[in-house]
Structure formats: structure tokens, C-alpha cells
Amino acid sequence: MRQELVELLRSKGISDERVLTAINRIPRHTFMDPAFLGHAYEDKAFQIGEGQTISQPYTVAYMSEWLELESGMRVLEVGTGSGYQACVLAEMGAEVYSIERFKKLHDTSRKQLDLLGYQRIHTFFGDGYAGLPELAPFDRIIITAAAKEIPQALLKQLRPGGIIVLPLGTGDDQLMIKLTKTSGGDFRKEVGDNFRFVPMLPGKVE
Numbered sequence: 519m520r521q522e523l524v525e526l527l528r529s530k531g532i533s534d535e536r537v538l539t540a541i542n543r544i545p546r547h548t549f550m551d552p553a554f555l556g557h558a559y560e561d562k563a564f565q566i567g568e569g570q571t572i573s574q575p576y577t578v579a580y581m582s583e584w585l586e587l588e589s590g591m592r593v594l595e596v597g598t599g600s601g602y603q604a605c606v607l608a609e610m611g612a613e614v615y616s617i618e619r620f621k622k623l624h625d626t627s628r629k630q631l632d633l634l635g636y637q638r639i640h641t642f643f644g645d646g647y648a649g650l651p652e653l654a655p656f657d658r659i660i661i662t663a664a665a666k667e668i669p670q671a672l673l674k675q676l677r678p679g680g681i682i683v684l685p686l687g688t689g690d691d692q693l694m695i696k697l698t699k700t701s702g703g704d705f706r707k708e709v710g711d712n713f714r715f716v717p718m719l720p721g722k723v724e
């Protein structure tokens with residue numbers, strides 16, 4: 519089933535073999551409610567509790583490819599959710615730092631990541647709008663919830679030459695945006711496809 523998902527993603531335009539290999543390796547079904555077990559390798563998002571979702575595999579693959587990741591890079595993720603996206607980045611060789619605002623999702627994803635042995639994924643319970651200044655700068659930043667505006671605190675935590683990818687917008691759909699920080703501290707912007715994400719919200723929920 520996983521192999522079929524990989525072929526589907528390939529047919530949808532994902533060409534980075536590292537992304538496809540990662541998706542081929544990760545047991546997505548273990549990140550989901552057993553009620554959805556038979557659907558885990560469909561290219562769909564599913565509820566994970568607290569009104570949140572595990573992203574659609576195509577979306578995960580698109581963002582992972584667009585990050586232009588290199589092995590050994592330090593990546594900040596906002597929105598741990600199930601932990602699945604973090605695993606894809608870790609499988610691609612990244613050192614992942616991931617923040618989640620729901621305590622319950624933070625706890626569940628941590629257990630799951632430990633079960634699978636992902637010690638290179640560091641998870642934090644907190645508000646992603648603040649990022650992790652004490653661990654900055656990051657080579658890459660990925661926001662996996664729809665941001666109304668680009669969080670300025672996160673731009674400061676990106677190293678020169680670094681890349682941030684995020685879905686931007688307030689409507690039902692959001693445009694995927696990539697910003698590359700220049701050595702002078704400016705940003706070069708690229709616009710990608712349309713996606714549908716749950717909103718990025720301020721504050722944390724105990």
C-alpha cells in the first residue's frame with residue numbers, strides 16, 4: 519500500500535527520491551486513529567483529535583521537496599500534529615525541532631516518535647509564533663498550519679541563505695510560499711500551489 523502511495527505521489531509530480539524513500543519507509547498508519555487504519559495510505563488528510571489533522575501525503579511531500587533540504591540541516595517545524603511530517607524530514611537526514619500548541623497532541627506524537635525510535639526529532643509544547651529563539655538559527659523552517667501573516671519572530675530565527683516554507687492566507691485555501699533569506703537579510707519570495715490547512719493559532723492549550 520505504501521508503495522502504491524509513493525507511485526501516486528510520483529504521478530502527481532513529486533520527483534525528489536529522498537522524499538519518496540522517506541514516505542516509503544514511514545508507517546503512516548501508526549500515526550492515526552485505528553478507526554482509519556484501512557485508509558492510512560490514501561492521499562488524504564485525517565482527524566487526529568483536537569480538531570486537527572494529519573496532513574495529506576501529497577502536501578507533506580510537496581513541502582518536504584520544496585524545502586531543498588540537505589542532510590544534517592537543522593529544521594524548525596511549527597505544528598507537530600501527529601509527528602508524521604517531522605518523520606519525513608528526519609528520514610531525509612534533518613535534525614528536527616518541532617513545536618505543537620496542543621499538550622495532548624504534543625504528548626501523543628512524542629510517544630509515537632519514541633516508539634519508532636526517532637531521537638533526532640526534538641518536540642516542544644508551546645506557541646510556534648515565538649519559535650525557539652534559544653535554539654536558533656535554523657537552516658530551514660516549515661509551518662504546517664495556515665498563517666494569516668508571516669510570523670516575524672520566525673524570520674529572525676532563519677540563518678542567511680535559509681528557507682522558510684508556509685501556507686499563507688485566511689480563506690479556505692492558502693498559497694504555499696517560499697522565502698529565501700539573502701546574506702543581507704532580505705527575502706526572495708516564490709509562490710507555489712494552493713493547499714488547505716487548519717489555521718495557525720496563537721497561544722498554547724494545556
Ligand code: SAH
Nearest residue numbers: 572597599600603618619646662663718719
Ligand atoms: N505536521 C502535522 C500537521 C498537523 S496540522 C502532521 O504531520 O501531522 C497543524 C498543526 O499545527 C496542528 O496540530 C495545530 O495544533 C498546530 N498549530 C497551529 N498553530 C500553532 C502554533 N501557533 N504553534 C504550534 N502549533 C500550532
